[in-house]
Amino acid sequence: MSLTFAGGNHRTVPIELREKLAFSSEQASQALARFQQQFPGSEAVLLSTCNRIELYAADGERSGPPPPDELAMFLAECRGVDPTHVGTALGGEQGTAAVQHLFCVAAGLDSMVLGEPQIVAQVKQAWQLAQQSGTTGPLISELFQAALRAAKRVTNETAVGRERLSIPSIAVADFASGVFERFDDKRVLLIGAGKMAAETLRYLSDAGARNIRIINRSIERAHDLAERLGAQTGDYKNLSHEIVEADLVVSTTGATEPVVSHSLYQEIEGQRQGRPLVILDLAVPRDFDSRISGRPGVWLYSIDDLSQTCDSNRRRRQKELPAALTIVEEETRRFMGELHHRSTVPVIEQLRAGWEETGELELDRLFRKLPKLDENSQREIRQAFERYAAKMLHPPMVSLRSESKAGPPHGLLEALRRLFDLKE
């Protein structure tokens, strides 16, 4: 009864090779069907994301699943990659190390962005796909259930996935939402049509922003973005008027000089009638003169301000890493203990069956000698025998469970087999 995995991630496999080894969900289904033919009796789950390709295998039989290098070859063959190219890029682990690795992956501790939440869904999807492909069994299902439980514990008990790490998400959730309670009644102005602006607008739309205007020197690009995001476009020449009307400005132009100078803002601020203005200046060099930050009612955040928060959040996540790893270790120990204990079940069953058989023989002999015993008395005596057998079996079972926590209790099992003449 053992577990193994082979694969690689963003740290071990170069992007070119990762692209070649990546599986679409259809390709993954085909690969799993092939696995079933090639390794009958083994269970498997294939996890393929943009940052990792991993194949997990398990086998309840003594022969065990294919070793990691064989799994790595299998992955390469499935994607038509020369196995000699895969060589050192794909690694693998067996037993406890493989379990711990999967738990770390599911909890986002092995991700490029520490604690990123998408990986849990990806692990779940990979397991579901294997279930549909018929390559799961009791062992690998238990492994993936335990992995999802470990991921849930890490999320609930640590802050490893809590702190935001992308600049647009921090800009909206930590700063703009600190000023405004709601966004559906606010006017959002986007100056420029850069990639980060589009991402920020997506967060704002999720937060409820509906009234969005985009102005850009190139009106075509503004139209394109407006169409994609369901926004309106405005005339760049009316920049001052647009700022007067806006509650939140996201600026991402490629201008080399500030688009809004301190004096320009001073000229128009009176027309705003004291409404607060949040400015997310995501341009480098900055689009808004930094002195505007000192104007009453203005909350100006440059990309440097947001990056600092980003870095401190990343450090906070790192601080939580030891606590998250402790949870993973606990869950691994728990899972391995249960797994090792499962290997003792046949011996315990044999032991119990032997005792029950002996008990039955003795009871038959007793009841033949005492024919006057009524049914009630016979039942009482039978129950007493059963209780006796259960009590006698309890200490070896406790010892086996306790020994299982440290590893497979081979010694105890062998001793039981020899002492009670149990078959292999």
Place this chain on the structure above:
Amino acid sequence: MADFISRISVVCFAASYGVALIFEASRLWFRSGVRGITMIGFVTAGLFAHSLYLIWRSTTLPSIPLSSAFDWYLLAAWLLAAGSLWMTLSNPRTPVGLFVLPIVLALIGAAELSSREPFPQSPATQIWGVIHGSFNLVMSVAVVLGGLAGGMWLIQAGRLARKQAPIQGFRMPSLEKLSIWSSRMTVIAATSGSFGFLSGIILNVVNQHRGLIGSVPWTDPVVLRMGALVAWLIVVAATSRTLRKHAIGRRVTAVLSLVSLSMLTLSILWGVLGNTQHGLPPTQASVFLSAGLVEDAS
């Protein structure tokens, strides 16, 4: 049942609020999945015991329900505790209890130091007494809530100005929401304070006409302090209204609301620790005056 209710003491609900406050404060140090529900459980238990205690007092004492300074403070604490529970339920990520529960406990402490003797009453003045007390109660609660909203506004604005991410477990409501709270509370406090003061004057005039008091105690320190507080609240409400379309208006309202809360606190402290003939039965007031125990403004 009656026996059970009669055994509820101030310590019972004060302890519940205290434990809830400790749970709320622990947000700042560590995360926990069960803390929120435990904290809400303690506030609810405290509120339940607090309600039973007030019901027991209002039904067993032979006076107008809740007509002593002791009851008045407990009622104010009850309103704030209920408000704290409601705000915690509607804003679970905001540590509302951390701000409101210390004031609830302070009011319970003030109640313990105050007289349990009912205010003087006669059929004619009874209704004006109730109106006067109720308006003052609403004013005080509004000043407290407005002051807390103002304080939270300044904390949140400070965080945003320093460009810092929110502190774990200490996420404030948005400035927009806090501005709305503090300006609304400012208006409620000024309005109810004005009506409270006016009804107090009417109460005294009626008492004078009935011959229950010699003259209206215009110069009583409590009357002067409350008059000053009401005047201040009117100024705050007017200033807040005038500056609502000015960029610094929200900050000014927040600061002024916090000042109002400080003034109310000082006023209550002075009332609890000092001597006054305010609210005393006429005969007792004259004894106090003749013994020189009350600050005689004349």
